[in-house]
Amino acid sequence: MNIVKVGIVGCGNISDIYFSNIALFNNIEVYACADIDVGRAEAKADAYGCKALTVDGMLADPDVEVILNLTIPLAHYEVSMAALNAGKHVYSEKSLAVTLEDGEAIIALAKSKGLLVGCAPDTFLGSRPQTMRKMIDDGWIGRPIAATGFMTCHGHEVWHPGPEFYYKKGAGPLYDMGPYYVTALIALLGPAKRVCGMEKISFKERMITSQPLAGKMIDVEVPTHTAGTIEFVNGTIATLITSFDIWDSNLPRLEIYGSEGTISMDEADPLAGPDIFEGVTKYRRRDKADWNGFPTTIPRNEKTPWDGIPSCYDYATNSRGVGLADMARAIREGGRFRANGDMAYHALEIMVGLSRSSESGQYYEVKSTCSLPELLPVDQVEYMMGK
Ligand SMILES: NC(=O)c1ccc[n+]([C@@H]2O[C@H](COP(=O)([O-])OP(=O)(O)OC[C@H]3O[C@@H](n4cnc5c(N)ncnc54)[C@H](O)[C@@H]3O)[C@@H](O)[C@H]2O)c1
Numbered sequence: 001m002n003i004v005k006v007g008i009v010g011c012g013n014i015s016d017i018y019f020s021n022i023a024l025f026n027n028i029e030v031y032a033c034a035d036i037d038v039g040r041a042e043a044k045a046d047a048y049g050c051k052a053l054t055v056d057g058m059l060a061d062p063d064v065e066v067i068l069n070l071t072i073p074l075a076h077y078e079v080s081m082a083a084l085n086a087g088k089h090v091y092s093e094k095s096l097a098v099t100l101e102d103g104e105a106i107i108a109l110a111k112s113k114g115l116l117v118g119c120a121p122d123t124f125l126g127s128r129p130q131t132m133r134k135m136i137d138d139g140w141i142g143r144p145i146a147a148t149g150f151m152t153c154h155g156h157e158v159w160h161p162g163p164e165f166y167y168k169k170g171a172g173p174l175y176d177m178g179p180y181y182v183t184a185l186i187a188l189l190g191p192a193k194r195v196c197g198m199e200k201i202s203f204k205e206r207m208i209t210s211q212p213l214a215g216k217m218i219d220v221e222v223p224t225h226t227a228g229t230i231e232f233v234n235g236t237i238a239t240l241i242t243s244f245d246i247w248d249s250n251l252p253r254l255e256i257y258g259s260e261g262t263i264s265m266d267e268a269d270p271l272a273g274p275d276i277f278e279g280v281t282k283y284r285r286r287d288k289a290d291w292n293g294f295p296t297t298i299p300r301n302e303k304t305p306w307d308g309i310p311s312c313y314d315y316a317t318n319s320r321g322v323g324l325a326d327m328a329r330a331i332r333e334g335g336r337f338r339a340n341g342d343m344a345y346h347a348l349e350i351m352v353g354l355s356r357s358s359e360s361g362q363y364y365e366v367k368s369t370c371s372l373p374e375l376l377p378v379d380q381v382e383y384m385m386g387k
Contacts (some may be wrong), residue, residue: 002030002332003026003028003029004027004029004059004065004066004328004331004332005023005028005031005064005065005066006028006029006030006054006064006065006066006067006068006091006324006328007030007031007032007033007034007058007061007064007066007067007068007088008030008032008033008034008068008070008129009033009034009058009067009068009069009071009079009083010035010037010043010069010071010072010079010093010101011033011034011035011040011041011043011044011068011070011072011076012035012070012071012072012162013160013161013162014041014070014093014320015033015044015070016044017318017320017321018030018068018320018321018324019033019044020049021047021318021319021320021321021322022321022324022325024321025321025325025328027325027328027329027332028066028321028325028328029048029117030050030223030384031051031061031063031064032045032050032051032052032058032061033045033048033050033051033052033053033062033375034051034052034053034054034055034057034058035055035131036055038052038054040336041053041076047374049130054080055082059082059086059096060084060086064088064109064278065088065089065143065331065366066088066089066090066091066324066327066328066331067079067080067083067088067090067091068091068092068324069083069090069091069092069093069131070093070361071093071174072170073093073094073095073098073170073175074098074165074168074169074170074174074204075164076092076093076095076096076097076102076170076367077097077098077099077102077105077106078119079092079246080092080096080097080106081106081109081212084106084109084110084113084115084166085109086151087113087115087342088115089110089115089116089117089118089327089331089336090106090110090116090117090119091106091117091119091323091327091339092117092118092119092120092344093119093120093122094119094120094180094183094271095119095170095175095179095344095347095351096117096119096345096347096348097346097348098169098170098175099259099352099354100348103344103345103348103349106341107341107345109318109343110341114140116324116327116330116331116337116340116341117253117340117341117344118170118323118324118326118327118337118339118344119193119218119323119339119340119341119343119344120179120320120323120339121180121183121274121275121323121339122178122251122319122320122321122322122323122324122338122339123180123183123184123274123275123276123277124183124184124187124188124274124338124339124373125315125319125322125326125338125339125376126276126277126278126279126315126316127278127316128138128265128277128278128279128280128281128316128317129184129187129188129265129274130315130375131281132188132256132263132265132281132375133163133187133375134375135263135281135283136188136189136256136258136263136363137375138218139260140258140260140261140263140285140286141256141257141258141259141260141261141263141283142259142260142261142377143254143259143260143267144188144189144234144235144236144257144258145235145237145257145258145293146231146236146237146239146256146257146261147185147188147189147205147236147237147238147239147254147255147256147257148239148240148251148252148254148255149181149182149184149185149238149239149240149241149253149254149273149274150240150241150249150251150252150253150256150273151177151178151180151181151241151242151243151253151275151354152172152243152246152248152249152251152274153173153243153244153246153361154243154244154246154247155173155224155244155245155247156176156244157206157207157208157209157210157218157252158209158210159210160210161210161212161213161219162213163164163208163210163213164208164213164218165225166244167206167218167219167220167221167222168222169221169222170222170356172222172223172224172226173224173225173226173242173243173244174199174222174223174226174351174355175222175351176243177242177243177275177345178226178351179241179274179344179348179351180252180273180274181240181273181274181275182230182240182347182350182351183343183344183347184274185198185230185232185238185240185254186342186343186346186347186350186370186372188256189232189234189236189238189256190228190232190233190234190340190371190372191232191233191346191366191368191369191370191371192231192232192233192346192350192366193231193232193233193355193365193366194230194353194363194364194365194366195228195229195230195231195350195353195357195363195364196228196229196354196357196362196364197226197227197353197354197355197357197358197364198226198227198228198230198357198358199223199225199226199227199354199355199358200223200224200225201220201222201223201224202224202225202245203224203245204219204220205217205218205219205221206218206220214247223355223358224243224244224245225241225242225243225244225245225246226240226241226242226243226354226355226358227239227240227241228240228241228357229272229353230350231288231335231356232261238254240354240358241283246355252264252265253265253272253273253274254273254274258262259357260285261283261284261285261286261288262283262284263281263282263283264281264282264283264284264291265279265280265281267282272283276318277315277317277318277319278317278318279317295371303307315376322376323337323338323339324339324340326376327339327340328337335386336371336374338374338376339373340370340373342368342370342371343370343371343373344369345368345370346366347366349366349367349368350366353365353366
């Protein structure tokens with residue numbers, strides 16, 4: 001197979017998992033890395049055995065086919081546009097951009113140049129949401145009626161080494177964690193048509209407690225609590241809370257309620273919802289007295305003891321990068337890929353819509369749409385992994 005060479009721009013916290021996971025796929029490889037902090041790029045290049053380049057050097061290098069944009073959200077637009085203008089495909093960490101206008105410009109430039117744009121999160125390709133989607137498609141809970149997504153915690157300043165950006169434009173819980181929840185809901189239910197939201201800043205300042213910046217105060221510039229309602233085209237009404245203001249709660253992370261039963265991504269850990277690949281799915285049908293729960297880590301294609309639901313999807317461990325491998329397949333073979341820019345733009349519009357609704361006091365009608373991503377079958381996974 002003709003391997004797609006990837007250039008990573010942004011060698012911070014999240015880059016390690018991409019460096020490690022890209023090595024698992026046989027259709028992509030990290031060719032080079034770059035960062036405005038040259039020392040960081042050199043350290044990662046040493047650790048993972050690739051070239052360290054300047055950002056300009058990477059954009060000028062004809063061997064780089066895809067720029068993997070792992071910079072902070074405020075830099076996503078600038079880096080993605082520069083990559084596209086240099087004739088490279090782009091796969092970006094979330095969010096696609098900080099504003100709708102910037103997101104639209106990225107998608108339009110890519111289309112005009114015949115280049116692909118992919119975007120995280122790809123956690124919806126994890127075994128748990130994939131199994132949930134298969135259950136919905138196969139009618140296990142009947143017709144979807146409602147859904148909930150609850151991302152409640154007290155912020156990332158307790159663990160991230162440089163958490164200030166989480167409280168600046170383009171972040172906050174809605175734009176940082178919201179993409180996982182909104183994308184999972186789209187991947188389970190399809191596109192949305194209107195939203196309404198309310199949001200606020202509960203603490204004007206926050207103290208960093210993680211090292212090396214412990215004790216430093218952060219000025220909070222963005223809402224840290226958003227409560228919203230999303231109406232999907234298929235009629236499902238979802239309730240979404242994303243909050244960095246809640247110390248603890250007993251709310252489930254993500255549930256889908258159907259005419260015949262409920263499926264739940266229920267975890268005690270507040271940061272263990274649709275933002276991770278692993279986990280347990282629980283479901284309860286109207287004809288059963290109790291919940292059934294099954295881990296999605298059991299061997300694929302093995303029938304579970306619970307109603308014979310097959311656990312047939314891979315990616316039950318942290319597999320960030322599977323969306324990029326899927327995009328690389330589309331670069332070589334054509335056709336659609338799952339973590340695509342249209343879905344990322346639609347997710348961004350839903351989130352921006354929640355904020356605009358909060359400001360205006362009106363519903364926000366969502367203008368964009370996207371297709372329901374296809375399930376990721378095991379044979380395609382094996383193909384990408386060279387099995
Ligand atoms: N940290 C996580 O656990 C995590 C998880 C999932 C997604 N993400 C997403 O990944 C992205 C990066 O997050 P992070 O935690 O790695 O941040 P980080 O601050 O640790 O790293 C970002 C890196 O990008 C570099 N950078 C910034 N602007 C640049 C530019 N214009 N050109 C080149 N390099 C530039 C910085 O120097 C830094 O090394 C964000 O979009 C975030 O939402 C992070």
